[in-house]
Amino acid sequence: MFDNRGRQVRLAAMENAVVEKDAKSDIINIAMDELVKHSYELHAFSTLVKAADYVHASVFSIIRETRKKFASIMIGRQNN
Numbered sequence: 001m002f003d004n005r006g007r008q009v010r011l012a013a014m015e016n017a018v019v020e021k022d023a024k025s026d027i028i029n030i031a032m033d034e035l036v037k038h039s040y041e042l043h044a045f046s047t048l049v050k051a052a053d054y055v056h057a058s059v060f061s062i063i064r065e066t067r068k069k070f071a072s073i074m075i076g077r078q079n080n
Helices: 004-020 025-038 043-079
Strands: none
Touching: 004 025, 004 043, 025 043
């Protein structure tokens, strides 16, 4: 059944997958596997793609910000 809990399973699976997988197709496949494993109805493919895009962008935004902070710290150390 497609419900809020199914969305939570999908999101958690994608958030965990994006740590190890860069390809959005891999992230979608992992989410589909989790939905099936927990007996949830598969979401429309376009919904899975949008969710993968969102999770992928969110995680890589955090990575970019972390890199900027790290670079700023390293530049500060070089100037001392």
